[in-house]
Amino acid sequence: MAKSFFKIILFFLLVLSINPSLAQTEKEIAPPYNIKTVSFVQNDQNMVPIFELGSSFQFQFDDLFGNEANYYYEIVHCDYNWIPTNIPKNEYLQGFDNQRIQNYTNSFNTLQIYSHYKLSLPNQFTQQLRLSGNYILKILNEDKEVVLSRKFMLYENIATIPLQIKRARNVSNIEYMHNLDFAIKSNTITFQNPLKNINVRLIQNGNFNSEIKNIKPQYTIGNDLIYKYDTETQFWAGNEFLYFENKDIRVASNFIARVDFSTDIYNCLLHTSNARANSPYTLFEDINGNFVVKNTNASNNEVEADYAWVYFSLSAPTFRLNKNIYISGMFNNYSLSPEYMMDYNEKKGIYEKAVLIKQGFTNFQYVVADSKGIIDNANAIDGNFYQTENEYTILVYYKENTGRYDRIIGKGTANSLNIIN
Numbered sequence: 454m455a456k457s458f459f460k461i462i463l464f465f466l467l468v469l470s471i472n473p474s475l476a477q478t479e480k481e482i483a484p485p486y487n488i489k490t491v492s493f494v495q496n497d498q499n500m501v502p503i504f505e506l507g508s509s510f511q512f513q514f515d516d517l518f519g520n521e522a523n524y525y526y527e528i529v530h531c532d533y534n535w536i537p538t539n540i541p542k543n544e545y546l547q548g549f550d551n552q553r554i555q556n557y558t559n560s561f562n563t564l565q566i567y568s569h570y571k572l573s574l575p576n577q578f579t580q581q582l583r584l585s586g587n588y589i590l591k592i593l594n595e596d597k598e599v600v601l602s603r604k605f606m607l608y609e610n611i612a613t614i615p616l617q618i619k620r621a622r623n624v625s626n627i628e629y630m631h632n633l634d635f636a637i638k639s640n641t642i643t644f645q646n647p648l649k650n651i652n653v654r655l656i657q658n659g660n661f662n663s664e665i666k667n668i669k670p671q672y673t674i675g676n677d678l679i680y681k682y683d684t685e686t687q688f689w690a691g692n693e694f695l696y697f698e699n700k701d702i703r704v705a706s707n708f709i710a711r712v713d714f715s716t717d718i719y720n721c722l723l724h725t726s727n728a729r730a731n732s733p734y735t736l737f738e739d740i741n742g743n744f745v746v747k748n749t750n751a752s753n754n755e756v757e758a759d760y761a762w763v764y765f766s767l768s769a770p771t772f773r774l775n776k777n778i779y780i781s782g783m784f785n786n787y788s789l790s791p792e793y794m795m796d797y798n799e800k801k802g803i804y805e806k807a808v809l810i811k812q813g814f815t816n817f818q819y820v821v822a823d824s825k826g827i828i829d830n831a832n833a834i835d836g837n838f839y840q841t842e843n844e845y846t847i848l849v850y851y852k853e854n855t856g857r858y859d860r861i862i863g864k865g866t867a868n869s870l871n872i873i874n
Contacts, residue, residue: 484601501659502605519566531587547581565760612639614865622683629837637678689830693737694816719761728769730836747813782817
C-alpha cells in the first residue's frame with residue numbers, strides 16, 4: 454500500500470515537471486490592515502517594479518502595530534504567466550533568501566505609531582539576482598506565513614522597442630482610446646520562431662490589473678518584429694488622476710476642504726469630487742497614479758511622516774450600474790479590496806469612503822468594477838479622453854527553443870503626450 458502511494462506521488466510530480474501549466478500561478482497577496490505604504494523604491498522614488506538586471510532597489514512598508522515584529526523575505530522566479538519555474542534557486546539567486554529583514558525603524562513624533570521596514574536588494578545575504586524575468590517577493594511573519602507578496606520584473610537591455618501612441622483606429626472609439634504601435638529590434642539576438650518564443654506585456658501607468666498580454670507579432674521585416682494591430686493593443690485612455698496634498702497635515706490645501714483634530718489622528722476631509730465622464734476634458738497635472746511620502750516639517754519622511762484618515766466623497770448621480778466604485782492608485786497597488794470600496798450615502802446622495810493614508814502627495818482615481826474584480830473601463834466614472842496623459846511600458850519576453858525560462862530582453866516606454874493620429 455505504501456509503495457503504491459509513493460508511486461502515485463512520484464507520477465504526479467513527474468507530470469507536474471513535464472507540464473508546468475498544472476503548477477500553481479503566483480498571485481499577489483494583499484497586505485493585512487496593519488501593513489501600509491508598500492512600495493518599491495529606487496533613487497528615493499516610488500517605482501513601478503520594473504528594474505534593469507543588476508541594478509539595486511528597495512522594498513519598503515510600514516507596520517502600524519509598531520511592535521518591531523520579525524519579518525522574513527522569499528524570492529521566487531516565475532515564467533511569463535507567473536508560474537514558478539523549475540530553475541534551482543542557486544541558479545537565479547546568489548546567496549540566500551528566507552532571511553529576516555534587519556533594517557527597520559520606529560516612527561518618530563507621529564500620532565500614528567508604526568515600524569518602517571526597508572529591504573535592500575541586493576544585500577549581504579542576497580548578493581545578486583542572476584536572471585531576468587518575472588519574480589514574486591514574499592514577506593513572511595515569524596510563523597513563516599505569507600503576509601503579503603508583490604510582483605517585480607528584471608529586464609536585460611539587448612532589444613529595443615520603438616513605440617508610438619496613436620489614437621484608436623476604429624472611429625467609434627477614436628475619442629476614447631490609445632493604440633500602441635511598436636516593433637522589437639535586436640542586433641544581438643536572431644529570433645527563433647517568434648510566434649512561439651516571443652511574448653509581450655503592455656502596461657498603462659504601472660497598473661498590472663489592466664495589462665494587455667499574449668499578443669503575437671503581426672509580421673516580421675528581417676529580424677524586426679512588427680506590431681500594428683487595430684484593436685488588440687488598445688487601452689481605454691481614462692482621465693487624469695485626481696490628487697490631494699497634505700504635506701503639512703494640519704492645513705487644508707488643494708483638494709482638502711478641512712482638517713479635523715478631534716480624534717487620535719488627523720482627519721482630512723476632501724472636497725466632493727464630481728464625476729467627469731460627461732464634462733469636457735480638463736488637464737490636471739498628475740504623476741500617473743504615483744505618490745510621494747512627505748512631511749514638510751520633518752527631515753526623515755520615512756519615519757516622521759504621519760498617517761491620516763482621508764475622507765473621499767464622490768457625486769455621480771448618473772451612475773446606475775450594478776457594480777462597485779473603488780478608490781485606486783499606486784498608494785494601494787491599484788487594489789480592489791473591500792477596504793477601498795466606496796459606500797453609497799442615500800441621505801447625501803454621494804459615495805463615501807475613509808482610507809488611512811500616509812501624508813504627502815497622493816494620486817488616486819475612481820474605478821468601476823464588478824464583484825469579481827473585473828474593471829469596467831468603458832463606463833469609467835471620470836470618462837475616457839484621448840487627450841489624457843498616460844505612461845505606457847512594454848516588456849518583451851523571449852524563450853529560446855532550448856531555453857529554460859522567459860527572459861525579459863527589453864523594455865520600451867512612451868507617453869501619450871506625444872500622441873499621433
